[in-house]
């Protein structure tokens with residue numbers, strides 16, 4: 001099965017984009033569009049296009065800037081061809097000095113453009129160019145671990161990456177399931193193709209269906225244009241379905257069919273389109289229980305869990321917390337251009353002993369906050385807001401409460417004050433403290449905070 005080559009067209013003129021898109025699609029390319037340089041760079045953050053065709057003159061970020069940013073961020077793993085008018089040839093040559101693969105003069109024979117594209121495609125597929133995206137990810141994530149279970153997981157990943165086995169990732173919210181899915185992709189021979197992540201809980205059932213399968217123009221009210229679904233978009237690469245336990249029964253049936261036949265049908269069409277992707281799913285639900293309760297199809301469950309990997313919560317791999325603290329400290333220090341020298345002793349003690357209900361996400365957010373608010377280059381706990389409760393000397397002589405009780409009291413007060421700080425807006429609070437909305441709602445229910453919120 002041939003993998004479709006993806007090309008991103010960046011042009012502020014919709015007609016121009018459309019004209020090129022028609023030509024490229026007729027040649028079997030999969031085409032994405034961006035109407036500005038900014039939009040293109042945003043798109044590339046989440047989706048991989050090996051080739052970008054970019055207009056030179058655009059309002060806002062011009063083609064040259066887009067080229068520079070792409071080269072800085074993705075180096076040789078993305079090639080750029082610049083479109084230009086006759087008058088701008090000199091600047092186009094300038095662009096080539098900056099690393100553009102080539103340029104195309106608007107109005108010339110489109111065959112010239114197709115020839116350039118074929119050349120770029122060949123170069124990209126030579127295999128000499130390893131994925132710089134994977135390299136970029138290496139810098140953003142810390143995989144080094146002192147924890148035995150995590151070591152085993154990393155070694156399983158190496159064995160699994162280059163197979164096509166479906167992988168099911170289990171673990172609490174924020175433990176890094178998506179990061180692990182991305183790592184599997186980066187280590188696989190699909191690394192140069194797209195990694196498409198979808199969080200199933202963010203979509204209503206109807207929306208999820210059209211998001212995954214795509215739709216034809218007029219398939220339903222509001223479907224004004226044809227849209228390629230995420231399964232098609234991931235062709236040749238990896239699909240990561242987060243919160244798989246949330247999908248409706250109807251989609252489970254359709255999804256099972258995709259896995260069995262390796263084809264999809266866009267909504268509003270009965271044409272079978274072949275798709276080739278590696279599937280990684282994740283959930284923090286107990287899927288076996290969901291199967292027993294008939295909420296999740298047993299046949300689908302056995303399809304998606306060829307390899308199951310359970311990622312431990314951060315509190316069960318405490319030996320990694322210290323390295324993570326310094327890893328995120330360095331990351332934010334660089335990102336925020338702050339001169340950070342050390343972590344204050346009490347703060348370090350607190351960070352090493354805290355339970356992290358929001359796991360790595362929470363630790364990462366805490367360190368970001370500490371770096372942002374740090375003074376004199378020191379990370380200090382006062383800046384942890386709701387969580388700042390230095391050990392009080394006077395408490396030491398008091399009888400210590402049982403752990404569960406103390407934790408309960410702490411959590412109740414913690415979640416209440418965090419909610420209060422954000423005007424009881426659940427989404428904002430969850431974001432700020434680094435846990436999922438669902439987790440926060442569970443805590444609100446667990447501690448009956450709703451009554452207090454209503455007062």
Ligand SMILES: Nc1ncnc2c1ncn2[C@@H]1O[C@H](COP(=O)(O)OP(=O)(O)OP(=O)(O)O)[C@@H](O)[C@H]1O
Nearest residue numbers: 140141142143173174175176177178179360361436
């Ligand atoms: N090994 C790691 N190194 C650095 N950062 C990490 C690592 N693992 C996770 N993170 C960070 O923690 C946050 C949560 O990770 P991720 O989204 O992968 O978790 P998740 O288990 O998929 O969460 P959810 O179930 O809520 O979707 C992200 O910001 C991610 O960048």
